[in-house]
Amino acid sequence: MNAPLYLVTDEGLLHGKDLYSTVEAAVKGGVTMVQLREKESSTRDFIERAIRLKALLTPYHVPLIINDRVDVALAADADGVHVGQSDMPYSRVKRLLPKGKIIGLSVETREQVIEANEWDVTYIAASPVFSTTTKTNTIVEWGLDGLQWIRSVSRHPLVAIGGIHPDNVASIFRAGADSVAVISAIIGADDPGKAARELIRLIP
Numbered sequence: 001m002n003a004p005l006y007l008v009t010d011e012g013l014l015h016g017k018d019l020y021s022t023v024e025a026a027v028k029g030g031v032t033m034v035q036l037r038e039k040e041s042s043t044r045d046f047i048e049r050a051i052r053l054k055a056l057l058t059p060y061h062v063p064l065i066i067n068d069r070v071d072v073a074l075a076a077d078a079d080g081v082h083v084g085q086s087d088m089p090y091s092r093v094k095r096l097l098p099k100g101k102i103i104g105l106s107v108e109t110r111e112q113v114i115e116a117n118e119w120d121v122t123y124i125a126a127s128p129v130f131s132t133t134t135k136t137n138t139i140v141e142w143g144l145d146g147l148q149w150i151r152s153v154s155r156h157p158l159v160a161i162g163g164i165h166p167d168n169v170a171s172i173f174r175a176g177a178d179s180v181a182v183i184s185a186i187i188g189a190d191d192p193g194k195a196a197r198e199l200i201r202l203i204p
C-alpha cells in the first residue's frame, strides 16, 4: 500500500461545501486514498454517493474505501472496506470481499495489534493517535510512543488517524506510520486543495 495521505469524508464538516468537489480538489492537491464514511445516510444514499465517488476517483487512480459496510462496497465496486473492532469481523469481511480488495482494520489496543498479525489485512489504523473532537467514542490515544511500539511489532502497513494537522504530520511519519488519515484538516478547510498540498509537502 502506497497511500501516504488518506482522506476520510464527513458530511457534517463540509460547512456548505459540495462533497464531490471537495474530494476532487483534495485529490488534485495530493490525497492518495479516500474513505467514504457515512454515519447518518440511508443505504441507498450511501450506495449512490459511493458510485459517484468511485467514478470521480477512477481517472485519478485513487482507491475508494467504504467505511463499515461490505454490502455498500460490493454494490459500488469500491476498492475496499475499513472496519473497526465493533464492525463486521475480519473473517467475514475476508470471505465476502473479492480477492485483491483492500481491508483496513482499526486497532485500539496492544492485543488487537498482535491479533491482526494473524490476518491478511491491507493496513491497520492506530485509533486514535491523538484525541479529536471529530470522533469521541474512542478508548485511549496511542501517541507517538504507541505508534513506535506498533511499528516494532506489526507486520502491516500503519495508518495513523485522529487529531492530525500540519504541525504533527512529520512526527507521525518519524514514529513509523506509513500514512496519515485526516478528516477536519482537509474536509473542514476553506480550501481543501491547498490543505492537501500543505499536508503532502510535510510528509517526509
Ligand SMILES: Cc1ncc(COP(=O)(O)OP(=O)(O)O)c(N)n1
Residues within 6 Å of the ligand: 008, 035, 037, 067, 068, 082, 083, 084, 085, 086, 087, 104, 106, 125, 127, 135, 159, 161, 181
Ligand atoms: C482509516 C480509519 N481508521 C479508523 C477508523 C475508525 O473506524 P471505527 O473504529 O470502526 O469507527 P467509525 O469510523 O466506523 O466510526 C476509520 N473509519 N478509518
Ligand SMILES: Cc1nc(C(=O)O)sc1CCOP(=O)(O)O
Residues within 6 Å of the ligand: 008, 106, 126, 127, 128, 129, 131, 132, 133, 134, 135, 138, 161, 162, 163, 164, 181, 182, 183, 184, 185
Ligand atoms: C474517523 C475517525 N476514526 C478515529 C479513530 O480513532 O478510530 S478518529 C476519526 C476522526 C479523525 O478526524 P480528524 O482528522 O478530524 O481528527
Ligand SMILES: [Mg+2]
Residues within 6 Å of the ligand: 067, 068, 082, 083, 084, 087
Ligand atoms: Mg466502523
